Amino acid sequence: MVSFVGAGPGDVDLITIKGRKKIEAAEVVIYAGSLVAKEHMNFCKAGAEIYNSATMTLEEVIFVMKKANEENKNVVRLHTGDPSIYGAIKEQMDKLTELKIEFEVIPGVSSFTASAAAIKREFTLPGISQTVIITRMEGRTPVPAKESLELLAAHKASMSIFLSAQSIEAVVEKLKEGYEREDVPIAVVYKATWEDEKIVVGTLLDIVSKVKEAEIKNFAQILVGDFIDTNYERSKLYDPTFAHGFREASK
Missing domain, CATH: 3.30.950.10 (Tetrapyrrole methylase, C-terminal domain)
Structure with a gap:
């Protein structure tokens, strides 16, 4: 299994709990070293293989994933922020689909x-x-x-x-x-x-x-x-004169 994980914007505590658990359980971690805080690697298990994708091509990243999959190892592909925004993950997912390698995407704070x-x-x-x-x-x-x-x-x-x-x-x-x-x-x-x-x-x-x-x-x-920086209207959500499914309007 390959898990694409959003590492969050910088602060290592802004990764999701699910994302952190994936890192802790992974045997192989490929992280975007130019943008992802290296402190995330402190949560890797002893003996985990760690790769910095800043120096790698797409083909090299996929090779590592393919090899790990053949060895029944869990892989975390750690991207900065949320991987769905300027994460270049579609081309990786398409390659994994061609290789019939199972993967998932775990969102992050952008x-x-x-x-x-x-x-x-x-x-x-x-x-x-x-x-x-x-x-x-x-x-x-x-x-x-x-x-x-x-x-x-x-x-x-x-x-x-x-x-x-x-x-x-x-x-x-x-x-x-x-x-x-x-x-x-x-x-x-x-x-x-x-x-x-x-x-x-x-x-x-x-x-x-x-x-x-x-x-x-x-x-x-x-x-x-x-x-x-501007004046704005009050939200209807908390306006006492506005009724919705959870609250009646005040008279």
């Missing part, structure tokens, strides 16, 4: 939700935004033209932008075009939940200089939208 927690904000404020757009700037990995940052920003929804802090100037210009204003609140969170976490908050007008001053170039989430 860096985009960890970043919202770091700045103590809620993406989905009543009357402001009920939509969260998760995206990235084009780089060596292209982005479809219909998903360009300026087109997505035109929806005026809450946004979480991955893998783009190194291009903060270009990001901001595209966001200005989409949002059609410069006073949109924006936060850049470097390594959310890690010990060296940094938080920079501003607007599209001043965030570039603030990010450069903080020397943030990578490993950061860019959160954008009025949810960061």
Whole structure:
């Protein structure tokens, strides 16, 4: 059995209980060493084989999984955050399916939700935004033209932008075009939940200089939208005049 496990955003205690138990029971662990905290390896059993996938190709990762499966060993493939977001797990799962190797996926806390927690904000404020757009700037990995940052920003929804802090100037210009204003609140969170976490908050007008001053170039989430700093409507969920299946409205 191969278990794809989301390690969470950084803090080793933000992995799920189920994910931690899988690590403790695994005979083979393949972890994304460039992003996953090495402290997770402290929970491996004695004698477990540990591989850092930062230096491996897809074929090498699959070879290790195939060999372990032939030896009836449990494998944990440890990804950062939640493996379903920019985790490149589909190609791994397809290879395992071809090889008839059983696998499962255990979700994790994503860096985009960890970043919202770091700045103590809620993406989905009543009357402001009920939509969260998760995206990235084009780089060596292209982005479809219909998903360009300026087109997505035109929806005026809450946004979480991955893998783009190194291009903060270009990001901001595209966001200005989409949002059609410069006073949109924006936060850049470097390594959310890690010990060296940094938080920079501003607007599209001043965030570039603030990010450069903080020397943030990578490993950061860019959160954008009025949810960061605005007035909002009260939630109906806890409004005494609003009835639902668990509570009658007050008179």
